Amino acid sequence: MNIKTINTHISRKRCPFDRVEKNELSFSLMDYRNGLFTSNDPKKVMEFYDGFENCGELIQWMKERPRGASYIHEVEGDRDIIVVIPTADFNGKYAVNCRENIFRGLHMIFVESGEIPDPYFNGAHNVNIGVKRAMEYNPKWIVFSNDDMYKIDDVEQLRISLSEIPENVDVVYAVSPENRFSDQIYIGRPTFIYGILNFIRGKKRIAKNIQKKFHLDLEIISDFYIKPRFLKPLVKFLIVRPLKKNSTFINISSFGIFSSKFIKNSGGLIFDEVYINGNEDVDLSYRISTQSINTIQINYKIGDLIGKTLGLSIDRYLRGISCTVYFFSKWQANFE
Structure with missing residues (x-):
């Protein structure tokens, strides 16, 4: 199995702050607030929100927050279908299961967080890095998958199912026993x-x-x-x-398949990087539901272990409130 590694971003812990126009005080304030935001203590996460007067201030902080470090690990395989997988540990059991079992034979691009844990980890950013890299190979399909998945169908079933899809389809949903990708x-x-x-x-x-x-x-x-x-x-x-309109849609969640045409029409990205490890999938799914994008569900089954990488704790729920604030601010006009 041929694997190559690329250092795509240097961690802020190992280099000067990349926003050179910012002074040392603002740099320290960013770190202080991020320390509260990423804390495992719910009280500290709540203290983080006390530092903002309104939605605008919170969202501005989210936009200015650094994206963290990342490394690309590529596993050679069939490049017609390329799988992009964000992971905390390329050598961890979930990433190993993906490359040696679930997606074996396909070209895989793992985007690994630069540190464990990375204080500025941003899942949406890491996926976008992987998607950009995948597009360099001009694939027909790009698969986004979390690493904490489990195999049900063989990868050949994925190949067959995608080969039977009409050419005008741009977004594909899989099947999971948990109904995770069609809820x-x-x-x-x-x-x-x-x-x-x-x-x-x-x-x-x-x-x-x-x-x-x-x-x-x-x-x-x-x-x-x-x-x-x-x-x-x-x-x-x-x-x-x-609500009476624009209120119900299918969520891609942790696994989705996109045509190269869809990626190109989306500016080479799939996720909005302002979201910090929450609701980026909801945002993408909502955008798909409001546009003239052809979707289909195929007969390829894959399981989701749900939350094994990032967890499902109260502190994560509280951090997710910031993403909900941004979602409703971004799409406010659609819900009025």
């Missing part, structure tokens, strides 16, 4: 029942003041997390009241 996302006003459910899980109680501060009246709710499944049809009645 419905609802944009709407949460009901009283939704508030009770979040209170029981300890989330709403912690985040209520933050949400009020940034005027988060709407919620992004996935029916993937509604258990048992027979309750899913009740989501839009009991848990959220969807």
